[in-house]
Amino acid sequence: MNLTRAGARLQVLLGHLGRPSAPTIVAQPVSGLASPASFQPEQFQYTLDNNVLTLEQRKFYEENGFLVIKNLVSDDDIQRFRAEFERICREEVKPPGIVIMRDVALTKQDYMPSDRMVSKIQDFQEDEELFRYCLLPEILKYVECFTGPNIMALHGMLINKPPDVGKKTSRHPFHQDLHYFPIRPSNLIVCAWTAMEHIDRNNGCLVVLPGTHKGTLKPHDYPKWEGGVNKMYHGIQDYDPNSPRVHLVMEKGDTVFFHPLLIHGSGRNKTQGFRKAISCHFGSSDCQYIDVSGTSQENIAREVVEMAEKKYGFQGFMDFKDTWIFRSRLVKGERINI
Numbered sequence: 001m002n003l004t005r006a007g008a009r010l011q012v013l014l015g016h017l018g019r020p021s022a023p024t025i026v027a028q029p030v031s032g033l034a035s036p037a038s039f040q041p042e043q044f045q046y047t048l049d050n051n052v053l054t055l056e057q058r059k060f061y062e063e064n065g066f067l068v069i070k071n072l073v074s075d076d077d078i079q080r081f082r083a084e085f086e087r088i089c090r091e092e093v094k095p096p097g098i099v100i101m102r103d104v105a106l107t108k109q110d111y112m113p114s115d116r117m118v119s120k121i122q123d124f125q126e127d128e129e130l131f132r133y134c135l136l137p138e139i140l141k142y143v144e145c146f147t148g149p150n151i152m153a154l155h156g157m158l159i160n161k162p163p164d165v166g167k168k169t170s171r172h173p174f175h176q177d178l179h180y181f182p183i184r185p186s187n188l189i190v191c192a193w194t195a196m197e198h199i200d201r202n203n204g205c206l207v208v209l210p211g212t213h214k215g216t217l218k219p220h221d222y223p224k225w226e227g228g229v230n231k232m233y234h235g236i237q238d239y240d241p242n243s244p245r246v247h248l249v250m251e252k253g254d255t256v257f258f259h260p261l262l263i264h265g266s267g268r269n270k271t272q273g274f275r276k277a278i279s280c281h282f283g284s285s286d287c288q289y290i291d292v293s294g295t296s297q298e299n300i301a302r303e304v305v306e307m308a309e310k311k312y313g314f315q316g317f318m319d320f321k322d323t324w325i326f327r328s329r330l331v332k333g334e335r336i337n338i
């Protein structure tokens with residue numbers, strides 16, 4: 001994207017956020033030197049001005065589309081998320097709205113209420129214990145660098161990647177999360193993803209294609225994998241197989257923040273343990289809903305609406321946008337548009 005246009009759009013958004021616009025860049029010589037404070041960076045388009053990120057971290061996110069913050073979430077909090085996840089799997093608590101997903105390779109087994117049957121839970125916004133993740137001040141402090149001060153939690157997930165049974169169904173194909181969101185602008189959306197244990201290539205770490213957040217939203221569809229593909233795990237069909245991959249090896253509590261256009265996936269879990277991570281997508285409440293009719297997002301919109309209609313029993317009068325309106329929750333500032 002053209003820098004001037006992006007700069008102009010950011011100015012409009014900042015104005016809309018009720019903040020002073022970023023100063024126009026005029027290199028003013030002060031005692032013969034340009035003052036670093038007045039030299040506000042017009043080159044930044046994926047991060048906002050505040051004092052949380054170092055210049056180096058900011059440049060890294062701008063360039064790569066992700067940023068890992070080590071040791072951000074405490075062991076105590078992670079233990080609480082794990083315990084609540086197990087209670088949900090054992091059906092001791094049933095938070096309204098929760099979506100429990102099994103790995104496609106295990107769907108023909110008799111269901112036992114146990115964390116060994118569940119590959120992912122989604123939409124935990126009504127579970128006060130898990131939703132604590134989306135309210136953690138240490139997470140929101142970083143989220144605000146991307147969304148600004150009015151923050152909505154759009155979607156929470158706890159991923160329990162099962163041991164692969166040999167069909168490679170535990171993989172998550174390369175995708176861009178924006179495919180699932182009828183919400184723009186994309187630069188005001190960010191995902192926080194926290195490792196709940198040591199995660200590396202053996203148990204299926206996140207794999208990212210650095211810099212791909214600078215591209216556009218690509219068409220997504222089910223990959224043609226012989227062993228089966230999980231429901232709604234759409235992938236990008238024409239990603240560049242030679243694009244450099246970065247495998248994110250993370251320790252318990254480490255958190256990666258990434259842009260919704262960043263192409264990422266996760267590999268097979270070759271261990272016998274269930275690899276756990278907790279995540280939430282956040283967006284500025286200044287964002288807007290878009291109509292995805294006639295775009296590449298139509299396919300996922302149809303699937304999500306079908307599932308929501310089945311789950312909530314409304315037939316025929318829900319659209320993609322509605323499924324997001326009632327699932328998202330304000331976590332900071334004011335609810336404005338979305």
Ligand SMILES: CCCCCCCCCCCCCCCC(=O)SCCNC(=O)CCNC(=O)[C@H](O)C(C)(C)COP(=O)(O)OP(=O)(O)OC[C@H]1O[C@@H](n2cnc3c(N)ncnc32)[C@H](O)[C@@H]1OP(=O)(O)O
Binds near residue numbers: 099102108177180311
């Ligand atoms: C309002 C809610 C909207 C939620 C909207 C999510 C949008 C999220 C946006 C997030 C943004 C970030 C990016 C996230 C990337 C993702 O994670 S995308 C979402 C991931 N997937 C899901 O959310 C699906 C969750 N739901 C499920 O897994 C449900 O169990 C299913 C697949 C709908 C089936 O439910 P069910 O009917 O209760 O299950 P069951 O009777 O056991 O099986 C029925 C049939 O489904 C098959 N099946 C069961 N599980 C699976 C499976 N995992 N895969 C494939 N087939 C399956 C069975 O084999 C069976 O097939 P047949 O024998 O009839 O041929």
Ligand SMILES: Nc1ncnc2c1ncn2[C@@H]1O[C@H](COP(=O)(O)OP(=O)(O)OP(=O)(O)O)[C@@H](O)[C@H]1O
Binds near residue numbers: 172174205265268
């Ligand atoms: N044909 C494909 N289409 C889309 N995504 C793919 C394809 N093959 C692999 N991937 C994805 O590529 C990412 C990285 O795979 P890579 O092989 O580098 O990781 P890995 O950890 O070694 O995983 P694996 O053991 O499954 O090979 C994963 O997200 C995986 O799901």
Ligand SMILES: O=C(O)CCC(=O)C(=O)O
Binds near residue numbers: 157172206264265277
């Ligand atoms: O494997 C994971 O933990 C991440 C999966 C992912 O990218 C997603 O659910 O959108």
Ligand SMILES: [Fe+2]
Binds near residue numbers: 175176177264
């Ligand atoms: Fe994702």
Ligand SMILES: [Mg+2]
Binds near residue numbers: 267
């Ligand atoms: Mg591999």
